[in-house]
Amino acid sequence: MAIRVVRLDNDEILRKKSREIEVIDNKIRQLSLDMLDTMYKYDGVGLAAPQIGILKRIITYDIGQGPRVLINPVITKKQGKQTCEEGCLSSPNVFGMVDRPKQIIVEAVDLEGNKIRIKAEDLEAVVLSHEIDHLDGKLFLDIAYDMYTVTEEELAQAKAESEQQYNKEQKKNKKSKKK
Ligand SMILES: [Zn+2]
Numbered sequence: 001m002a003i004r005v006v007r008l009d010n011d012e013i014l015r016k017k018s019r020e021i022e023v024i025d026n027k028i029r030q031l032s033l034d035m036l037d038t039m040y041k042y043d044g045v046g047l048a049a050p051q052i053g054i055l056k057r058i059i060t061y062d063i064g065q066g067p068r069v070l071i072n073p074v075i076t077k078k079q080g081k082q083t084c085e086e087g088c089l090s091s092p093n094v095f096g097m098v099d100r101p102k103q104i105i106v107e108a109v110d111l112e113g114n115k116i117r118i119k120a121e122d123l124e125a126v127v128l129s130h131e132i133d134h135l136d137g138k139l140f141l142d143i144a145y146d147m148y149t150v151t152e153e154e155l156a157q158a159k160a161e162s163e164q165q166y167n168k169e170q171k172k173n174k175k176s177k178k179k
Pocket residue numbers: 087088089090130134
């Protein structure tokens with residue numbers, strides 16, 4: 001387990017194209033674990049390897065359904081349109097609206113080397129589009145509009161508020177379960 005340093009958006013490595021992974025060895029497995037640790041540590045929903053300075057085509061994400069690791073992901077189909085507010089661990093204080101496809105199909109390889117095909121929509125489609133863009137050196141900043149920045153204090157406050165809200169909901173759920 002290791003938390004890696006997240007590269008910020010002024011780092012030129014984030015502008016480079018990542019290379020395909022040809023062999024899934026222990027190094028790649030360790031990398032995926034470190035990426036998950038780093039993603040959870042900083043409350044990200046997704047992370048791409050270049051964000052920790054590794055130019056390899058691997059992403060991790062978790063939209064509340066458990067951790068997922070995709071190797072060499074490719075979007076093979078896009079459909080519809082949605083607009084969503086996005087942020088990025090590499091631009092921790094910046095948020096903005098981004099237009100993305102509503103549904104996408106992603107083909108990739110998992111850590112066991114099996115080919116997988118994911119039909120993603122809504123948030124999952126946003127996260128996958130955002131992370132796969134990172135593998136091609138593209139940042140959400142390039143396509144975002146109505147952007148705004150928040151200070152560290154505001155960010156900490158928003159986080160505390162959402163945690164409070166979460167705890168409240170957990171309590172409510174417990175109560176309703178008792179009934
Ligand atoms: Zn990002």
